[in-house]
Every structure is written in structure tokens, then in C-alpha cells.
Amino acid sequence: MKSSFLMYKLYAVSPQINIQQHFVYHIQSSGVQKKSMANINEGRAFTEEQEALVVKSWNVMKKNAGELGLKFFLRIFEIAPSAQKLFSFLRDSNVPLEQNQKLKPHAMSVFVMTCESAVQLRKAGKVTVRESTLKKLGAVHFKYGVVNEHFEVTKFSLLETIKEAVPEMWSPEMKSAWSEAYAQLVAAIKSEMKPSS
Structure with a gap:
């Protein structure tokens, strides 16, 4: 849940951040690697x-x-x-x-x-x-x-x-x-x- 708190805190400090910056920040703070959504369900x-x-x-x-x-x-x-x-x-x-x-x-x-x-x-x-x-x-x-x-x-x-x-x-x-x-x-x-x- 740490990444969620950090993400909300970031928005409270800087509401002008754009969605791409948010996404990169969230991915970096949560340690999740970005996947191509187009390929996410291939073979699953x-x-x-x-x-x-x-x-x-x-x-x-x-x-x-x-x-x-x-x-x-x-x-x-x-x-x-x-x-x-x-x-x-x-x-x-x-x-x-x-x-x-x-x-x-x-x-x-x-x-x-x-x-x-x-x-x-x-x-x-x-x-x-x-x-x-x-x-x-x-x-x-x-x-x-x-x-x-x-x-x-x-x-x-x-x-x-x-x-x-x-x-x-x-x-x-x-x-x-x-x-x-x-x-x-x-x-x-x-x-x-x-x-x-």
C-alpha cells in the first residue's frame, strides 16, 4: 500500500502532474514493470x-x-x-x-x-x-x-x-x-x- 500512499501524496502536492508522469511514478514506486496492454492476455x-x-x-x-x-x-x-x-x-x-x-x-x-x-x-x-x-x-x-x-x-x-x-x-x-x-x-x-x- 506504500505506493498508493506515495501516489496520493504526490497528487496532493502537485495536482498539475499529467497522467503519463503519474503512471511512471506509480510504476517506479510500486516496483511493477510496465507491460504492453495489447499483449497482456496472450496465451492466458x-x-x-x-x-x-x-x-x-x-x-x-x-x-x-x-x-x-x-x-x-x-x-x-x-x-x-x-x-x-x-x-x-x-x-x-x-x-x-x-x-x-x-x-x-x-x-x-x-x-x-x-x-x-x-x-x-x-x-x-x-x-x-x-x-x-x-x-x-x-x-x-x-x-x-x-x-x-x-x-x-x-x-x-x-x-x-x-x-x-x-x-x-x-x-x-x-x-x-x-x-x-x-x-x-x-x-x-x-x-x-x-x-x-
Whole structure:
């Protein structure tokens, strides 16, 4: 958790830091090596054990999906305030994020989609987001210039949100299971990151 504290401390001291600087700092402070997100799930299958951990934790979390989705997005914006510019409904808003009536449903929708795709991953053998939704996600992420560092901040925020939601279940194995599920969702989105036709 030391790297998380250092990362938050860095943002408190210097909120102007850009997301690339943050990502490099986080990677350096946590000792994690940066991997290419495009290759992260090559040759890796989502195991039965990983599926069980994801399903068990999602069954506990889903009743609070709205609250957890909002926490997830608030954490993203705490780590990378500049990410707010990626959302048209936040750009010119003076409403505090916690009270933004458009953020709440969006955050819940993204959180539920992410978790549901993780739950279905092993059964389907791939990410199970409707093809039209996946194409739209890819096009929107492309249009707004989403880069690897955005996905990494989102992953960190997702894992921290889940860890806080189910602390008694959290383990290195559960972290690995959710990380793998997220990596496969990101790979599916990235495969569709091209201009909309």
C-alpha cells in the first residue's frame, strides 16, 4: 500500500502532474514493470479458480453497485484529475463530482459492465459485451484519446474499489483474478479502438 500512499501524496502536492508522469511514478514506486496492454492476455486463460473468486466477490458487491461505481470513478478522478476532461458531462460542470447526476448512472453502468463481463469470461471464453457496445466503446475511447495510462489508472481504481468492498475476501489470488478479467476487457476494447464508421 506504500505506493498508493506515495501516489496520493504526490497528487496532493502537485495536482498539475499529467497522467503519463503519474503512471511512471506509480510504476517506479510500486516496483511493477510496465507491460504492453495489447499483449497482456496472450496465451492466458481465465481459470476456474479465478472465475470462482470473481463470481463470489461480485455476488457480494452487486447490491451496492451504484455506490461502488461512484467510488470507482471518484478514485480515478482523485488519481488523475485531468481524466475528467474525457467526459463531456463533467467538462464545464461546477457541481461536485459526488453530486453530479450524470456521473452516478454512468459510473454504475461502467462498473456493472466491467464486473459482469468478468463473471462471464470463463463460461464464454471471451469478453461478453455486445458487439455493438464493444464497437461503440472502442470508438469513444479512440475519439477521446484514451491511452494505456488511462487504462492503468482505471485498473488500479477498480482493484482498490473491489478491495475496499470485500476486504475479508481480498487476497493476492483475487487481485490476480480481477486483474486478468480487466486485462481481457481492455484488450477487447482496444481491438475496437478505431474511428467510428
